[in-house]
Amino acid sequence: MESLPPSSRERYVASERWEPRHISSRSPLRDSVPTQPINPGDTETTVGKRPLIIITGGVDAGRVVPIDSSVITIGRSLDCAIHPEDPGLSRVHAHILSVDGQVVFADAQSTNGSRVNSERVRDPVRLQDGDRVQLGTSTTMMFTIASDDEVEYLSEAYQGSLRDPLTGLFNRRYLDTALAAEVKLAKRKQLPLSLLLLDLDHFKRVNDEFGHQAGDEVLRKAAAVLSAELRAEDLLARFGGEEFLMVARATALPDAYIVAERLRSAVEQAAFRWKEHAIPLTVSVGVASLRFDGEGSSPAALIAEADKRLYAAKQRRNRVVGA
Numbered sequence: 001m002e003s004l005p006p007s008s009r010e011r012y013v014a015s016e017r018w019e020p021r022h023i024s025s026r027s028p029l030r031d032s033v034p035t036q037p038i039n040p041g042d043t044e045t046t047v048g049k050r051p052l053i054i055i056t057g058g059v060d061a062g063r064v065v066p067i068d069s070s071v072i073t074i075g076r077s078l079d080c081a082i083h084p085e086d087p088g089l090s091r092v093h094a095h096i097l098s099v100d101g102q103v104v105f106a107d108a109q110s111t112n113g114s115r116v117n118s119e120r121v122r123d124p125v126r127l128q129d130g131d132r133v134q135l136g137t138s139t140t141m142m143f144t145i146a147s148d149d150e151v152e153y154l155s156e157a158y159q160g161s162l163r164d165p166l167t168g169l170f171n172r173r174y175l176d177t178a179l180a181a182e183v184k185l186a187k188r189k190q191l192p193l194s195l196l197l198l199d200l201d202h203f204k205r206v207n208d209e210f211g212h213q214a215g216d217e218v219l220r221k222a223a224a225v226l227s228a229e230l231r232a233e234d235l236l237a238r239f240g241g242e243e244f245l246m247v248a249r250a251t252a253l254p255d256a257y258i259v260a261e262r263l264r265s266a267v268e269q270a271a272f273r274w275k276e277h278a279i280p281l282t283v284s285v286g287v288a289s290l291r292f293d294g295e296g297s298s299p300a301a302l303i304a305e306a307d308k309r310l311y312a313a314k315q316r317r318n319r320v321v322g323a
Contacts, residue, residue: 105127130144199310
């Protein structure tokens with residue numbers, strides 16, 4: 001980690017590129033901004049490439065963020081360019097700046113602090129290829145320099161790491177991380193949170209009668225039918241096999257039941273086909289809501305409760321159980 005001298009800062013503080021509305025008045029950037037040029041050797045290694053941040057830990061793990069603007073803010077606030085759901089972050093936690101061919105990281109006097117390569121950041125530092133950044137308690141990032149082709153590859157790899165290859169929905173790995181963050185957020189803001197666990201009825205018959213290719217096609221179509229019913233704030237993932245899980249943010253149990261019934265009806269009315277064969281399909285749904293203390297207050301307990309209610313729904317099939 002290379003600390004930078006505060007020489008010649010006036011030119012940068014005065015520059016309109018700073019966009020003051022994105023900079024916290026508490027930020028050390030107001031007082032110390034380095035201006036020394038990048039080393040010639042560094043310039044030779046970055047021809048045709050551009051700097052970027054790869055988020056390596058937290059809900060957004062794998063996300064690739066090119067550093068194209070002069071100031072990128074990071075924090076819990078939705079006004080920040082990067083706003084992970086990490087309760088350990090301050091509303092405006094840190095800034096990343098592109099200044100005269102350099103990329104500079106500065107902590108915005110956050111509550112839990114920031115580290116670059118395990119060293120606590122107190123003054124703005126210049127990032128070098130491969131540097132690792134930790135913000136708050138769980139969000140980690142890596143700084144690197146890559147070509148446009150490499151950026152595209154990394155972005156595709158990021159999407160691939162989040163998505164189930166068959167249905168295109170979020171995968172179980174992403175779901176586990178996202179649900180943990182949603183539970184923390186709901187508790188912090190005292191907002192309702194509900195889970196809908198859905199299981200396709202008699203799906204084994206589809207594979208047995210028409211083959212696994214037909215089963216795959218039914219799963220893809222079911223994912224599309226469910227996705228079409230989602231609200232903007234919902235998260236839908238493939239939970240495993242023929243099971244899907246929806247996270248309904250800011251939704252209490254009565255409203256979650258209504259959402260579940262809408263999803264159940266949509267699947268029942270959809271036209272599933274394999275070649276010339278019509279395949280009738282229904283879904284059973286278990287619904288559970290977060291409790292704020294005791295049992296039911298963790299992601300695992302929330303899933304277990306939804307699974308228990310799904311089991312009850314499966315006794316009669318094509319129904320919703322929410323209590």
